[in-house]
Amino acid sequence: MESPAGRKDLPVLDTVSAPRRILWKNVTTVLGAAILIGAEVFGAGFAGGWAIANLLGLGDYGVYGFQALLMGLGAIVMVQFVRHGMQIEPFTRRG
Secondary structure (H helix, E strand, O other): OEOOOOOEOOOHHHHOOOOEEEOHHHHHHHHHHHHHHHHHHHHHHHHHHHHHHHHOOOHHHHHHHHHHHHHHHHHHHHHHHHHHHHHHOOOEEEO
16 A cells, blocks of 8 residues: 555554553552652641741731641652652553
């Protein structure tokens, strides 16, 4: 079969290398650890924000601000944790 440009089209299967397979054991390992560690990180951010703001006498808005700051830092930590976990425990492999 020829394309309009006059070239012969290659079958799709010839141009694609082996498909990627999901390694579910690695996915569940990394995500399970992320859930456990994430609960601690966000809990520490929530409690730490409350404690620091009350220690400094910043009032309700100070509490919310510190909680948002520390939980935002916790989110950054968790993203880095999952990215590093994906390097150590790859989620996919060829074939």
